[in-house]
Amino acid sequence: MKRENTGLPYDMIKNEWQNEKTLFKEIKMEEKAKISAIKRFAVHDGPGIRTTAFFKGCPLHCRWCHNPEGINPQKQLAFFVNKCVLCGSCASVCPVSAHEIVNGQHIFHREKCVFCEKCVDVCPVEALVLYGKEYAPSELAAELVADKPFYKASGGGITVSGGEPLLHADYLVRLFEILKKDDIDIAVDTCGCVARENIDAVLPYADIFLYDIKHIDSQKHKEGTGMGNELILENLKYLDAVGAKAEIRYPFIPGFNSDENTLRGAAGFLSKLKCVTGIRVLPYHNMAGSKYEALGLKNNLPAQLPTDESVAAAKNIFAEYGINVLK
Numbered sequence: 398m399k400r401e402n403t404g405l406p407y408d409m410i411k412n413e414w415q416n417e418k419t420l421f422k423e424i425k426m427e428e429k430a431k432i433s434a435i436k437r438f439a440v441h442d443g444p445g446i447r448t449t450a451f452f453k454g455c456p457l458h459c460r461w462c463h464n465p466e467g468i469n470p471q472k473q474l475a476f477f478v479n480k481c482v483l484c485g486s487c488a489s490v491c492p493v494s495a496h497e498i499v500n501g502q503h504i505f506h507r508e509k510c511v512f513c514e515k516c517v518d519v520c521p522v523e524a525l526v527l528y529g530k531e532y533a534p535s536e537l538a539a540e541l542v543a544d545k546p547f548y549k550a551s552g553g554g555i556t557v558s559g560g561e562p563l564l565h566a567d568y569l570v571r572l573f574e575i576l577k578k579d580d581i582d583i584a585v586d587t588c589g590c591v592a593r594e595n596i597d598a599v600l601p602y603a604d605i606f607l608y609d610i611k612h613i614d615s616q617k618h619k620e621g622t623g624m625g626n627e628l629i630l631e632n633l634k635y636l637d638a639v640g641a642k643a644e645i646r647y648p649f650i651p652g653f654n655s656d657e658n659t660l661r662g663a664a665g666f667l668s669k670l671k672c673v674t675g676i677r678v679l680p681y682h683n684m685a686g687s688k689y690e691a692l693g694l695k696n697n698l699p700a701q702l703p704t705d706e707s708v709a710a711a712k713n714i715f716a717e718y719g720i721n722v723l724k
Contacts, residue, residue: 430568431529432537433466433560437544441677443584443607443644445553448544450537452559453529456590458623459611460697461650463685467560472512472529475691476505480524487516487525507693526691534571542579554582556607563587566595573602586646589629596632605642605674608633612654613662621653630666637672644723645676649711651701660711664718675721680708 431453436442442449454470466473481503487496495509496516517525532540541555548554555576562569562585573583585599586607610633611626612618618626636643645667649655654663667673680703689696712722 429531429533430537430565431470431472432532433464433528435540438547439556442556442558442586443554443605444582445551446544446547447553447556447584448541448548449556449558449586450541450562452557452562452565454564455560455588456564456624457561457588459648460621461648461653461681461683461699463682463688464560465685465688465692465694466528470560470564472527473692474507474510474512474517475526475528475688476503476507477524477526477687477691478503479687480522482522482524484521486519486521490515490519528692534568534575538572538575541576542581545579545581548581552582554584554604556584556586558586558607561588561591563591563595563599566591566598569599570602573599577602589632590624591628591632593632593635596635600639600641603641605644606636607646608636608643609646609648610663610667611648611650613659613666617653617659621650633670633672637670641672642674643670643672644674645720646679647676647711647715648679648681649703649708650681650699651703651707652699655703655707655711657710657714660714661718664715664720667715667720668718673720675723676715677723678708678712678715 433451433453436449436451439447439449451464451467453467455468458468462468466475483498483501483503485498488494488498492513492515493509493511495506497504497506512527512529514527517527557569557572569585576583582604583602584605584607585603588609588611610629611622613626615625615627618624618629633643647654647663654660667676681699682702683698683700686696686698689698716722
C-alpha cells in the first residue's frame with residue numbers, strides 16, 4: 398500500500414505500528430479474508446437487526462479486549478479444556494499428532510497445528526474452535542444476505558467488525574459492491590486506527606460507522622491499547638468533514654477512562670462533531686477470560702468491573718453535552 402507524506406498524525410506514529418507489515422501488506426490484496434465469527438440477529442451492532450462478520454487482525458492491543466481471537470491476523474485454533482470429554486476423536490484424525498490423550502488428560506501441542514480443521518469437524522462438544530475460516534467476497538456475501546428478510550423488516554443490515562475490518566479495505570470494497578446490489582445497509586465497526594485511504598475506499602458504501610473512542614488523552618490511550626489516539630481522532634474529524642454518520646462506542650473501563658475529567662474531555666470533543674448520531678456506553682466485562690486460555694494467551698483482563706451507578710453517571714455526562722445516549 399503506497400503512502401504519500403501527508404503530514405497527518407499517521408505519518409508521525411507509523412513506526413510504532415507493531416504489526417504494520419503484516420496488517421497492511423499481506424492483508425492488502427487478499428483474495429480471501431479470515432473471519433473469526435459470524436453473529437446473526439445482532440441488535441447492538443448498528444440500527445435494527447443485523448448480521449455481523451468479525452475480521453481477524455487489529456492494530457491495537459487493548460488490555461480489556463473481549464475478542465482476543467480478532468487481534469492476530471492469522472488462523473488460530475482454540476482449545477476449551479473445560480468442554481473436552483476426552484473422547485480422543487481429535488487425536489485419531491490429526492495428521493501431525495497435535496492432540497494426545499495421556500493419563501486422562503488432553504494435551505494440545507499448539508506449535509504442531511496446521512489448521513486442517515479435521516479435529517474441529519469431529520469434536521462432539523465444540524471444545525475445539527477454528528478462528529479464521531477463509532471466505533472469498535462472494536462466499537461471505539452469500540452467508541450474510543441469508544438473513545435479508547430480517548434486515549428489511551427491522552431497518553437493519555450487515556456490520557463488519559473485528560479485529561479491525563478496515564485493514565481489509567480492498568476486500569471490503571468487493572464485498573460491499575455485492576451487498577449493495579441487494580440494497581443492504583452496511584455498518585463498519587472500526588477502532589479508527591487505520592490509513593486514511595482505507596476509509597476513503599469504503600466511504601461510498603458505508604451507511605454508518607461504529608467508531609470506538611477509548612480515551613481522549615493520547616498517552617493514556619497508548620498505555621491501554623499500545624497506540625496513541627492522534628490518528629483515531631483525526632480520522633473521526635475527517636468523517637465529520639465528509640458528511641459521514643458515526644455512532645460512537647465508548648468502552649467504559651474502570652480506572653482507565655471512567656473518571657469525570659476523562660468523560661467530560663471525550664464529551665466535549667464529540668459534541669462538536671455533526672457526524673455523531675449517538676453514543677453507546679459499553680460497560681467492561683471479563684467474560685472473555687476463557688478465550689485467552691483457549692488460545693494460549695496470557696490473560697491480562699482488568700479485575701475491576703463497573704458499577705451500574707458509574708455507568709449511569711457516564712451516560713448522564715454525555716447527555717449533558719447534548720449527545721444522544723443509546724441504550
